[in-house]
Amino acid sequence: MAKRVTKKNTRSRKTPARQNPLRRVLRFLTRAIFVLALGVLGLIALGAVVNPLTTPYMFAQSRALGGVSQDWVDLDDVSPVMARAVVAAEDANFCTHWGFDLPAIKQAIEDGGTRGASTLSQQTVKNVYLWHGRNYTRKAMEALLTPVLEAVWSKRRIVEVYLNVAEFDKGVFGVKAAARHYFGVSPDQLSAVQAARLAAILPDPKGRSASKPxxxxQKRARAILSGAATISKDGRAACFES
Known part of the structure; x- marks a missing residue:
């Protein structure tokens, strides 16, 4: 009896289609951006309660100079007039905006870009998380992170961190080191005039001196003294004073 011969299925299995290389790249970039965004959000959330040990600019200066002078000080241990002076000098409407001072930006545009409109919040983002220098990449990142910082940090925390990481002279960072460097006092002992002079040397601390103004x-310090008194009276200092 002849055996029945069965034909084997000679049809080859379909091989899975190769994934489009462009799609793979886009998927990788999307995941990378998502992870990076989560990391940045985590850092900002952490910064609301944990004091930064250093900053990118401070680290670079430390390597270049062989060390920098900086000691953290709580805002409660800083003369209140110092906080008012730096806000009056850098961002008088700090308590009324959400990270961007739109009227100041409009005025800066009308003036042809000859004056700055960077808020204290923007400067804090730049000082703590980014690098110094004028380029569109940094400005774009600063614009993206500033509203996040405003949403997560209190106004008081922004002022506190700014005062502790701002550069006041070559290798001198933070108000505690600055008060000692220029006047030989602790930050809670700063007088109104001394605080105004420290605020007056910003944003060019290497080209100006608070002790030898x-x-x-001197003219800018007098204007800052007046501005600090004004924001104290009209309530524009209430958001960072306890």
Whole structure:
């Protein structure tokens, strides 16, 4: 009896289609951006309660100079007039905006970009998380992170961190080191005039001196003294004063 011969299925199995290389790249970039965003959000959330040990700029200066002078100080241990002075000098409407001072930006545009409109919040983002220098990449990242910082940090925390990481002279960072460097006092002992002079040397601390003020610094310090008194009276200092 002849055996029945069965034909084997000669049809080859379909091989899975190769994934489009462009799609793979896009998927990788999407995941990378998502992970990076989560990391940044985590750092900002952490910064709301944990004091930064250093900053990118401070680290670079430390390597270049062989060390920097910086000691953390709580805002409660800083003369209240110092906080008012730096806000009056850098961002008088700090308590009324959400990270961007739109009227100041409009005015800066009308003036042809000859004056800055960077808020204290923007400067804090730049000082703590980014790098110094004028380029569109940094400005774009600063614009993205500033509203996040405003949403997560209190206004008081922003002022506190800013005062502790701002550069006041070559290798001198933070108000505690600055008060000692220029006047030989602790930050809670700063007088109104001394605080105004420290605020007046920003944003050019390497070209100005608080202890040996030029005519320009003295004039600017007088204006800051007046501005600090004004924001104290009209309530624009209430968001960072307890």
């Amino acid at each position: 030029s005519a320009f610094v």
